Amino acid sequence: MSEQKRRSQTRMVPVPSESIVPERDLGKPPVLETHHLGIEFGGLKAVDDFNLTIGRTEIAGLIGPNGAGKTTVFNLLTKVYEPTQGTVMINGRDTKGMNITQASQLGVARTFQNIRLFSQMTVEENVRIGLHNQIKYDMFTGILRLPRYWKQERKQHTEALELLSIFDMQDLADVKAGSLPYGAQRRLEIVRALATNPCLLLLDEPAAGMNPHETSELMENIAKIRDRFQIAILLIEHDMSLVMGVCEGICVLNFGKVIAKGTADEIQNNPVVIEAYLGKRKEG
Amino acid sequence: MSVKQKKLIYNLVTIGLVAAAWLIFTLLLNHDAGVPRKERILSSSMKDQLIPICCWIVMAVSLNLVVGISGELSLGHAGFMSIGAFTGIVVSGWLLNGFAVEDATLRLVLAMVAGGLTAGIAGVLIGIPVLRLRGDYLAIVTLAFGEIIKNVLNCVYVAADGRHLNLGFINNNIAGTMLLNGPNGAKVKTIATVNAGFILVLITLVIVLNLINSRSGRAIMAVRDNRIAAESMGVPVTKYKMMAFVTAATLAGMAGALYGLNFATLLPTKFSFNESINVLVFVVLGGIGNILGSVISATALTILPEKLRFLQNYRMLVYAVVLIVVMLATNNRTIRAWFNTLSERLRPGKREEAKSHE
Numbered sequence: 001m002s003e004q005k006r007r008s009q010t011r012m013v014p015v016p017s018e019s020i021v022p023e024r025d026l027g028k029p030p031v032l033e034t035h036h037l038g039i040e041f042g043g044l045k046a047v048d049d050f051n052l053t054i055g056r057t058e059i060a061g062l063i064g065p066n067g068a069g070k071t072t073v074f075n076l077l078t079k080v081y082e083p084t085q086g087t088v089m090i091n092g093r094d095t096k097g098m099n100i101t102q103a104s105q106l107g108v109a110r111t112f113q114n115i116r117l118f119s120q121m122t123v124e125e126n127v128r129i130g131l132h133n134q135i136k137y138d139m140f141t142g143i144l145r146l147p148r149y150w151k152q153e154r155k156q157h158t159e160a161l162e163l164l165s166i167f168d169m170q171d172l173a174d175v176k177a178g179s180l181p182y183g184a185q186r187r188l189e190i191v192r193a194l195a196t197n198p199c200l201l202l203l204d205e206p207a208a209g210m211n212p213h214e215t216s217e218l219m220e221n222i223a224k225i226r227d228r229f230q231i232a233i234l235l236i237e238h239d240m241s242l243v244m245g246v247c248e249g250i251c252v253l254n255f256g257k258v259i260a261k262g263t264a265d266e267i268q269n270n271p272v273v274i275e276a277y278l279g280k281r282k283e284g
Numbered sequence: 285m286s287v288k289q290k291k292l293i294y295n296l297v298t299i300g301l302v303a304a305a306w307l308i309f310t311l312l313l314n315h316d317a318g319v320p321r322k323e324r325i326l327s328s329s330m331k332d333q334l335i336p337i338c339c340w341i342v343m344a345v346s347l348n349l350v351v352g353i354s355g356e357l358s359l360g361h362a363g364f365m366s367i368g369a370f371t372g373i374v375v376s377g378w379l380l381n382g383f384a385v386e387d388a389t390l391r392l393v394l395a396m397v398a399g400g401l402t403a404g405i406a407g408v409l410i411g412i413p414v415l416r417l418r419g420d421y422l423a424i425v426t427l428a429f430g431e432i433i434k435n436v437l438n439c440v441y442v443a444a445d446g447r448h449l450n451l452g453f454i455n456n457n458i459a460g461t462m463l464l465n466g467p468n469g470a471k472v473k474t475i476a477t478v479n480a481g482f483i484l485v486l487i488t489l490v491i492v493l494n495l496i497n498s499r500s501g502r503a504i505m506a507v508r509d510n511r512i513a514a515e516s517m518g519v520p521v522t523k524y525k526m527m528a529f530v531t532a533a534t535l536a537g538m539a540g541a542l543y544g545l546n547f548a549t550l551l552p553t554k555f556s557f558n559e560s561i562n563v564l565v566f567v568v569l570g571g572i573g574n575i576l577g578s579v580i581s582a583t584a585l586t587i588l589p590e591k592l593r594f595l596q597n598y599r600m601l602v603y604a605v606v607l608i609v610v611m612l613a614t615n616n617r618t619i620r621a622w623f624n625t626l627s628e629r630l631r632p633g634k635r636e637e638a639k640s641h642e
Contacts, residue, residue, distance in 0.1 A: 078516060104518035118509035121502070122287050129506045132499065133518045139527060142498025143491050149498065156499075174287040196518055 010248045012263050017053045019261060020249050025055025029092050031107075031200045031232040032077070038085035038256075039076060046072045047256045050086070054200065054249075059226055060234045061247030063267075065276060069256040070236045071113055074202050077234075078110050079103040091199060105133060109198035111189040113205050113236075119178030123169065123188055126177050127160040130195025135159065163191050166228075167221065182209050187218075194225065201225070203235040207242050215239055219246045244268065252276065295493045298576040302341075302489060306482035309334060313478065329590055335546045337586045338481030339365075342488045342539035344566035344582035345575055346532040349492055351564070352573030353501065354528035355508030356415075357423040360430025361563050364533040365540035366437055366555030367406050368399030372541025373470045373550065374442050374449070375399070377463040380473065382447040388475040395475075396484070396541040403537020406433070407530040415525045430560050437552040438467050469551035476546035484542060485579075488535050492575060495531065504528050569610060 012020040017033060030053045037050040047069045054060050062070050075081045077088055079100050088095045090106045098106075109130075118126050137152045164170045167187040172180065177188060186206055193201055206222070207215045219242050226233055237243045243250065244264045252260040252267060254276040260267055267273055313331070316324040343365060350358045372395035379385040379394060410429050417425055441452035445460030452458040456466055464470050495501045503524045506514040515521055544550050566585055570577030588606065592599045613619045 080512070100512070100515035101518055101520050104516055110516055112513065116510045116513035118506045118513065120509050121505060125502055128499075128502055129514065129517050129519065132503055135499075137499060139495065139498070139500040142500055143494045145494060152499070192517065 012249055015053050018051050019053035021053055021055035022058050022248050025057055028056040030054055031056055031091060032234070033089040034077075034086060036086035037076060037083050037088060039072065039081055040084045045256050047076065050258060052251055054232050054234060056232060057226060057230055058232050059222065059246055059248050060232070061243045061250040062234060062236045062253060063238070063243055063250060064253035068253040070253055071204060073253070074110060074204055074236065077202060078108055104196060107197070107199035108202065109193035109196045109200070110202035111186070111193055111204055111206060113208070115185050115189060117177040117185055117188060117192075119176070121177055122173065123164065123175050123177050123180065124157070124160050124173040126188060126192050127163055127195050128156050130192040131156050131159055134195065134197055160195070163195050166194070166225065167191060183214050186210070190225075194229065199231050201231055201233045203233065205236055205238065207237055207239045215242055218242070222246050291497060294576065295497070298493065298579065299486065299489050301576070302482065302485050302579065309478060333586060333590060334478045335476050335481045336543065337583055338485050339539040339543040340563070340566065340586050341485050341579050341582045342535055343563045344570065344578040345488050345492055346535035346539070347563050348567045348570070348573065348575060348578045349495070349528050349532045351567050353496060353508065354504050354525055356525065356529070357419070358426040358529070359423050359557070359560050359564065360426035360428070360433070361532070361536055362555040362557070362559035363430035363433035364403040364407060364536035365543065365559070366433055366552065368403040368537030368540025369544030369550060369555070370437055370440075370464055370470065370552070371402040371537070372396060372399035373472055373544045374463050376473070376475060376545055377461070378444045378449060381444040381461050392475050392477070392480055392545060395545060396480070396538045399541030400534045400538040403540065404530050404534035407533025408526070411526050411529045415522060415529060427557065427560070430557060434552055434555055440464055441466050467552065469549055470544070472545060472548055472550060474546055474548060476542050480542060484538060489575065491531065491535070500524065500527060565607065569607065
């Protein structure tokens with residue numbers, strides 16, 4: 001498989017913050033850095049001392065058993081939660097005190113584990129919301145239908161269709177988002193996130209509910225998106241064929257702590273990871 | 285038919301319907317003007333209803349912007365109407381007394397603009413605390429603000445002393461011609477016209493429909509559909525909630541100014557909680573988020589209680605029963621299906637298309 005070949009070609013190199021990035025990204029500032037990131041919910045440490053660096057064009061994976069705190073990490077990175085410890089740096093900027101909207105404007109876009117589309121709106125309108133801060137005009141231009149309104153609306157339309165064509169969804173532009181089949185809804189969430197022109201794309205279980213054929217197609221598309229937009233992608237996934245197939249660096253989380261980091265081969269053979277997933281072999 | 289074409293047709297039908305009504309009523313009023321009472325087509329009660337109907341349509345459409353498009357239940361919409369009404373009355377009276385502006389149209393326009401502006405400012409001030417709340421809490425607080433506005437206006441005295449406006453709060457001992465007389469309300473020189481009413485409705489429809497089909501409107505609906513997703517896409521949630529709320533308040537203020545200048549006396553207690561609920565009934569009955577529905581239901585439900593006058597004391601009872609029956613009927617599948625087949629039969633050309641669509 002070409003995907004696996006690409007992965008084996010990527011050499012991962014360690015960086016000072018106890019993480020690894022692809023060799024090609026070494027000269028560029030990392031897109032995401034977290035230092036000792038942690039959050040407590042009433043004494044429960046959901047995430048503790050989480051350190052991760054992601055390179056400019058890296059595809060990284062975040063895996064771990066159920067309840068390990070993966071989605072909590074995403075919520076910390078997108079400022080749904082304010083961390084109780086540590087820092088999140090996006091594009092070298094500290095996100096302390098920012099809200100979700102400001103984090104998005106810094107270039108973080110995400111999809112959701114439980115799909116959160118604007119279900120009453122059409123597919124195209126969903127993508128247009130993603131373009132909200134890319135192609136702008138103000139309220140009065142819209143109400144008075146000034147020339148700028150028509151110009152920007154046309155621009156939004158072509159841009160939205162072009163983004164939808166990544167997943168061959170341009171024919172569905174006029175369909176209500178809520179009536180799309182499950183797999184298409186997941187793909188639409190990715191398109192909508194891409195429309196915000198991110199530098200870091202967070203995918204929360206993009207292959208959940210997809211059949212093996214759709215999953216392998218998604219895998220190719222993830223690599224395609226990275227190549228085309230030159231962005232970093234961090235994904236949470238339980239489907240190991242996808243994670244091992246497309247991710248360059250993988251971070252394993254258990255009980256809120258990082259238990260292993262490395263390339264796919266390293267993770268697959270790491271005894272701590274195997275224990276976290278399967279339990280310890282009984283002695284004797 | 286694509287979604288875009290459907291939307292365009294919907295908008296054109298909505299605006300066209302109002303424009304047609306305007307034309308028809310202008311013709312009827314012109315016809316009635318020169319003939320004796322017996323030959324008039326419009327009854328005098330119907331004629332008197334035209335301006336209030338226009339006001340209630342604007343109220344319903346603007347509340348639909350908050351309830352249907354922005355998805356927040358607001359129970360204090362009559363409060364903004366009352367601010368607009370009394371501002372309009374004061375401005376109109378002041379212009380007449382202080383500046384001797386005899387031109388009624390000019391006074392009406394300025395009064396409506398002033399009413400809209402003050403109601404809009406009140407919308408901003410109320411929106412800042414209220415829009416931090418969600419769901420039921422927001423409904424309760426807007427209800428409270430509606431009542432506060434009513435009770436504050438009950439204590440305000442305004443008098444025009446030449447070009448100077450004298451303001452009294454609880455204290456009615458102020459010099460000049462009384463414009464607002466606290467709980468005794470305002471004596472108004474009526475200057476509202478049917479044309480102004482229809483123009484206001486058309487302006488409201490253009491503003492609301494154009495807003496919905498623009499970048500800002502989509503952002504407002506995105507916040508309604510999924511707040512967290514909208515935030516994650518970089519949509520500033522508070523800004524767009526505020527936009528919907530303040531636009532609605534401004535339109536309600538303009539409708540209020542027109543309404544206030546249509547009656548010889550106006551009491552602050554007129555704009556009570558009941559009126560807010562009444563407008564909400566228009567919105568719910570016409571369909572939440574459905575602008576054309578709001579226009580139709582506001583018209584029908586303003587006329588209905590008048591037409592039921594012959595029932596005397598049982599009038600409001602029957603009104604309530606009618607509301608319940610309509611609600612049940614529009615939510616009943618069999619009746620809906622019957623309506624659909626009926627509308628298909630009325631448009632034989634569309635029948636095949638509808639069938640192939642299924």
